[in-house]
Amino acid sequence: MSQLAEFLATNQNKNVEELKELLRIPSISAQSEHKEDVQTAASWIADKLKNIGMEHVEVIQTEGHPIIYADWLHQENAPTVLVYGHYDVQPVDPVHLWETPPFEPTIRDEKIFARGATDDKGQLFLHIKAVESLLKSEGKLPVNVKFCIEGEEEIGSPHLPAYLTDNKEKLSCDVVVISDSDMWDKGVPAITYSLRGLCALEVSLHTANTDLHSGSYGGGVQNANHLLVQLLSSLHDTNGKVNVAHFYDDVVELTEFEKEQMKALGLDEEKVKESLGLTDLTGGEKDYSYAERISSRPTLEINGMWGGFQGEGTKTVIPNEAHAKITCRLVNNQQPKKIQELIKKHLEEFAPKGCTIKVSLQDTGNPFLTPIDSPMIQKAAEAYQNVYGKSPVYKREGGSIPIVSDFNQALNVPVVLMGFGLPGENLHAPNEHFHLENFNKGILTICSFFELIKK
Incomplete structure (x- = not known):
């Protein structure tokens, strides 16, 4: 010894x-x-x-x-x-x-x-x-x-x-x-x-100057929750790809050696599904493996949404504001502040008629x-x-x-x-x-x- x-x-x-x-x-x-x-x-x-x-x-x-x-x-x-x-x-x-x-x-x-x-x-x-x-x-x-x-x-x-x-x-x-x-x-x-790196944003969407009675105004004025859902839906396409212009411009694809190393890890997807109580692992970009999606691909996630009445029981209002928190996991070569600005621009351009939005840029990490x-x-x-x-x-x-x-x-x-x-x-x-x-x-x-x- x-x-x-x-x-x-x-x-x-x-x-x-x-x-x-x-x-x-x-x-x-x-x-x-x-x-x-x-x-x-x-x-x-x-x-x-x-x-x-x-x-x-x-x-x-x-x-x-x-x-x-x-x-x-x-x-x-x-x-x-x-x-x-x-x-x-x-x-x-x-x-x-x-x-x-x-x-x-x-x-x-x-x-x-x-x-x-x-x-x-x-x-x-x-x-x-x-x-x-x-x-x-x-x-x-x-x-x-x-x-x-x-x-x-x-x-x-x-x-x-x-x-x-x-x-x-x-x-x-x-x-x-x-x-x-x-x-x-x-x-x-x-x-x-x-x-992976990180960037965070928060978006607030506003319509009328107050919450409104759904009996008096329902069907005639915009609902902030509906508009926010519509706006957030524009961030991804049907294949799970982030739909923000230039989001992927700086992403470098894995080398063949890296792909081989990733396969060699032998990640058991069935075990992952079982441990999480899921029936499938279909989040993110459909053209990449699960192992790639959780490690070498960038993401855009909606982490939280709120607006309107959330208490016990029913309150028939049309909310005049709604909010969401967004974070991205970013891969080598992507610049967090650049990605924040791209997402902000997208949200402003795709904001539905009848509302105003405010996007605040928050934490970043390379x-x-x-x-x-x-x-x-x-x-x-x-x-x-x-x-x-x-x-x-x-x-x-x-x-x-x-x-x-x-x-x-x-x-x-x-x-x-x-x-x-x-x-x-x-x-x-x-x-x-x-x-x-x-x-x-x-x-x-x-x-x-x-x-x-x-x-």
Whole structure:
């Protein structure tokens, strides 16, 4: 057994107990009553980084929650790795669905249950433990390491992009490594090489200057709900394609290699239908497979609609206003702000007679893609192979982590997403957990990656 493996085996229980300490802190960034708890979590991580031997540790205050920086820079001829993670967590509602309290970490069936266990305290902690294990077992790191850890990821990272832009030299590195994603399955590692971007809009439609009595005016005046349904129906054609002019202009089709990789994942559509209680999976563009539609194709979704009377019983009114929320998942090369403007233009042009509309542009996040044949991606794949005995699969993630693109653009270096969570670990949901099998293996994989890229 190597010194590193022996050190990890000896300290396994201690490492898990330390993770429990971090998980006990209710660092919910979205709720003002937990502002001090978020600060406590930042201080806890900063102290831990100092204790393991990291240097220049800072807790940087923002107008929101703190950013933590630390570094170890003693390998002159080796590359520098910047590790990103976040210590804030999602709210815990509905509490009654938790089998054990969300901030009292509990181990059941070789899993640790707590809010933040997999998203992202558990996965972030792997990197802290990897650095500690190497420093204590070997006295040094094979590469230079920097940490940039935030407390606002769950509320959209409002202050980190400016920090990245203002501190390019301080954060300069050869690769950014992030563990805030998942593996394909138990024992099957995965590298996420693409994330979809995001943009959001809200449309409000108005007709008369007040709600009207349907007996007095029905059949004679426009109904805001009817007009909004008509307008929203114009956004897609009968094959599920987005019907907004120029929406697809910048979309890059998958390469044949990528299509082969996607097929190799063996996504079981029947299992998906069964798990969701559906009879078919026919959403989106009909000319693409289900796997492509949920990962490599852009979407436009109506997330919410409201207008008119919604209380108990009946109220015979003709509503004078109706509203809808829209979001798009965007793929590499699409520009969120450009897409927002295209949709806004479409809604204004297709607005039915007899109404006025107002379209407000809301959040955006850029898509991200790293080529599969990138040297850093291949070193990460080799590290997974060394520890799990299996090459990772390559997958496109349908969701969005906008800060990934921010790192890529601000620092102009590759970003490697090395996830150690598993599907079904209930991130953002009650009974969130993290499989302890991937706790030690994750630490070893990160250490292997550091060793491999020093060459």
